[in-house]
Amino acid sequence: MLKSLLSLCTVLFITFIFVSHTSCTDEDCEAVVWYEDADSDGLGNPNVSRVACDQPSGFVADASDSNDTGLASTPLSAFDEFNPDAVTISFDGDEVTIVSNGQPNHTSPYWEDTHPLYIEQAFGDHTTPGFIREGSFTVTLPLYPELASSSSATGLGAIGISVHGPPIFNDEEGPNRPFDEPTATGLDYAGAHNGPSGYHYHLEAADVPENTTLSHDDEKLIGIMADGFLLYGRKELDGSYPTGLDESGGHFGTTPHSDGEEIYHYHIKNEFYIGSYVMLFGGDLQGTPNTIL
Ligand SMILES: [Zn+2]
Ligand SMILES: [Zn+2]
Structure with a gap:
């Protein structure tokens, strides 16, 4: 056995x-x-x-x-909003590179008077010198942008690229020189003017007959910020003003492009900055800023 x-x-x-x-x-x-x-x-x-x-x-x-962390992607349809005459968008893995010549697809008194989009200054009492010229703005952004552990103050120069092509600037007009009322009155209806680095936006566009494309008190896409988050107009898609925004105008929610998915995005804050002027973006970036060259 x-x-x-x-x-x-x-x-x-x-x-x-x-x-x-x-x-x-x-x-x-x-x-x-x-x-x-x-x-x-x-x-x-x-x-x-x-x-x-x-x-x-x-x-x-x-x-x-x-970036395999389960973060929501920036909706790709948002990139279709950019002015194709000025902006080139290219995707590589989890990144998008945006190159703009800085030239808007709307009228302005800042165009040279021989340009088809030139109009006379309809309001405002002075303008900054120079004309809209071809520039170069390049930034590479993550398609899965993350909120940073601490926010970042913005500096002089481009802090975002608008859907129209020109860069978005913050609430400063020079070193230690905040954006003030005399500066505001020199902007065109688009909320932009010329500077040493070219034509750029500071304010929400005005509600005037000349304005046929730019966001004014609505839900339109304004552009993309240097941290990769989208910036929208003052309202949500349903016409309401968003509530519970952080100090930069940001929150998690659906957008006209996110197909029902909640993503972090900024809004133009529904408040007057000076007088009746509404600043496009005067807060800190809540993500990690990338350099706009
Ligand atoms: Zn400026
Ligand atoms: Zn929102």
Whole structure:
């Protein structure tokens, strides 16, 4: 009895060795590297991988996801709003590069008077020198922008790119020189004027007959900020004013482009900055700023 048990064990042991040996050298199995796709966008995280013959659940063959954290993507349809005559948009993995020549697709007294979009200054008592000229603004932004642990103050120069092409500036007009009422009265109806780096917006556009495209007290897309978050007009898609905005005018909610998904986005704050002027963006950036060159 003992002898037969021993011989049975021997047979089982030999069978075990044989089966293990067979599975280890199965020539039909080609083990490959799989990358984790935590946000289920079909793109894998190059830093989290597994070697296996068969695709593990939650892993993909792609390794191009530089931000695999489950964050909402900036809705790609928002990029269709940009003026194609001025702005070139290109996508690469989880990033988008925006290049603009800074020239708007609307009328302005800041165009040279031979330009088809030139109009006389309809209001305001002076203008800054110079004409709208071709410039160059380039920024690469994440398609999955994240809120930063601390906000960042904006500086002089471009802090965003508008859908019309020109850059968005903040509430400063020079070093230690806040945007003031005399400066505001020199802006065109688009809320823009010329500066050393070219034509740029500070204010929400005015509600005048000349304004046929720019946002005024509505839900239109204004542009994209240097942290990758979209900036919208004062209202939501349903015509209401958003509530519970943070100090930069931002909140999580649906937008005209987000297809029902809640994404973080900014609004023009529904408040007068000086007089009856509404500032496009006077707060801090709540994400991580990227340099607009
Ligand atoms: Zn300015
Ligand atoms: Zn909103």
